[in-house]
Amino acid sequence: xxxxxxxxxxxxxxxxxxxxxxxxxxxxxxxxxxxxxxxxxxxxxxxxxxxxxxxxxxxxxxxxxxxxxxxxxxxxxxxxxxxxxxxxxxxxxxxxxxxxxxxxxxxxxxxxxxxxxxxxxxxxxxxxxxxxxxxxxxxxxxxxxxxxxxxxxxxxxxxxxxxxxxxxxxxxxxxxxxxxxxxxxxxxxxxxxxxxxxxxxxxxxxxxxxxxxxxxxxxxxxxxxxxxxxxxxxxxxxxxxxxxxxxxxxxxxxxxxxxxxxxxxxxxxxxxxxxxxxxxxxxxxxxxxxxxxxxxxxxxxxxxxxxxxxxxxxxxxxxxxxxxxxxxxxxxxxxxxxxxxxxxxxxxxxxxxxxxxxxxxxxx
Numbered sequence: 001x002x003x004x005x006x007x008x009x010x011x012x013x014x015x016x017x018x019x020x021x022x023x024x025x026x027x028x029x030x031x032x033x034x035x036x037x038x039x040x041x042x043x044x045x046x047x048x049x050x051x052x053x054x055x056x057x058x059x060x061x062x063x064x065x066x067x068x069x070x071x072x073x074x075x076x077x078x079x080x081x082x083x084x085x086x087x088x089x090x091x092x093x094x095x096x097x098x099x100x101x102x103x104x105x106x107x108x109x110x111x112x113x114x115x116x117x118x119x120x121x122x123x124x125x126x127x128x129x130x131x132x133x134x135x136x137x138x139x140x141x142x143x144x145x146x147x148x149x150x151x152x153x154x155x156x157x158x159x160x161x162x163x164x165x166x167x168x169x170x171x172x173x174x175x176x177x178x179x180x181x182x183x184x185x186x187x188x189x190x191x192x193x194x195x196x197x198x199x200x201x202x203x204x205x206x207x208x209x210x211x212x213x214x215x216x217x218x219x220x221x222x223x224x225x226x227x228x229x230x231x232x233x234x235x236x237x238x239x240x241x242x243x244x245x246x247x248x249x250x251x252x253x254x255x256x257x258x259x260x261x262x263x264x265x266x267x268x269x270x271x272x273x274x275x276x277x278x279x280x281x282x283x284x285x286x287x288x289x290x291x292x293x294x295x296x297x298x299x300x301x302x303x304x305x306x307x308x309x310x311x312x313x314x315x316x317x318x319x320x321x322x323x324x325x326x327x328x329x330x331x332x333x334x335x336x337x338x339x340x341x342x343x344x345x346x347x348x349x350x351x352x353x354x355x356x357x358x359x360x361x362x363x364x
Contacts (some may be wrong), residue, residue, distance in 0.1 A: 014187035015049025027163040045167040077109040091122040112142040113190035115183035126151035216250035226286035234320035
């Protein structure tokens with residue numbers, strides 16, 4: 001399971017004056033916040049009535065991602081940043097409120113592969129028919145509805161416009177959160193693969209994306225397993241990648257252009273690069289042991305080279321002086337040892353960068 005934090009929108013759907021929705025939404029947030037804190041989940045209460053979304057007024061189909069209006073772009077950014085949703089909805093005439101249907105219809109890609117749970121309220125059916133109506137729509141958008149739900153019968157559960165203390169309802173609300181987090185983590189690879197800036201990787205089903213500081217735990221683990229061979233080859237344990245803490249990894253992930261190769265939520269390989277004057281420095285090229293010998297490292301090296309910024313004239317990299325396999329790989333790719341640049345048991349290699357290889361937007 002991923003260690004990244006989960007961001008959950010609590011969508012309060014009714015905007016009717018005097019509606020019970022805000023009170024139900026407040027109860028949901030108050031009830032699940034202690035558990036959310038334990039799970040490192042960020043809860044973001046969001047009232048649809050505060051978004052100022054008119055009835056869908058975009059000319060292009062939502063699947064195009066072309067948004068003319070600022071209110072659409074703002075709503076897109078809010079949904080895109082979320083990992084899942086808890087919908088607090090009433091039932092109007094056997095169905096969901098128009099505010100919810102309209103908010104769903106505005107977008108497409110931003111909803112995909114995210115779990116959605118429901119807290120409904122009403123009289124006879126406790127809002128459950130609204131949920132059944134909504135499920136027909138959300139599955140079309142590739143949202144994943146949960147089995148866990150909360151159904152509040154207004155006459156039995158409220159007092160003066162507030163939700164009365166009810167242990168059974170509280171347990172159900174926490175159950176929705178727990179299931180939502182598990183499903184959100186399981187679906188994360190699906191969301192990432194469909195995201196912008198993601199390209200197919202060299203292993204069937206894999207993908208490559210730029211890493212962020214939030215990936216530090218996974219990178220830390222990968223370095224521990226990948227650089228043990230380097231320690232043996234160079235007869236030293238003084239290898240930074242073996243000792244860096246997640247905090248130190250987080251720091252350099254914020255400063256380097258780092259690519260990660262993923263498959264089904266597993267980090268298979270990394271490579272980082274950054275510009276120093278007119279040199280493009282490449283380092284931390286690592287691949288999990290079970291994929292070595294399948295040209296994955298060479299593929300990542302090419303991706304890092306292709307990401308070189310305009311104006312760079314040379315590519316520079318370092319490896320251990322005893323790392324014969326690495327040196328052989330780099331030499332086969334046109335790198336030469338840099339004269340008089342061997343220090344502290346490492347060697348430097350470089351090659352001239354073809355200007356045609358250094359273009360804006362190069363690489364994943």
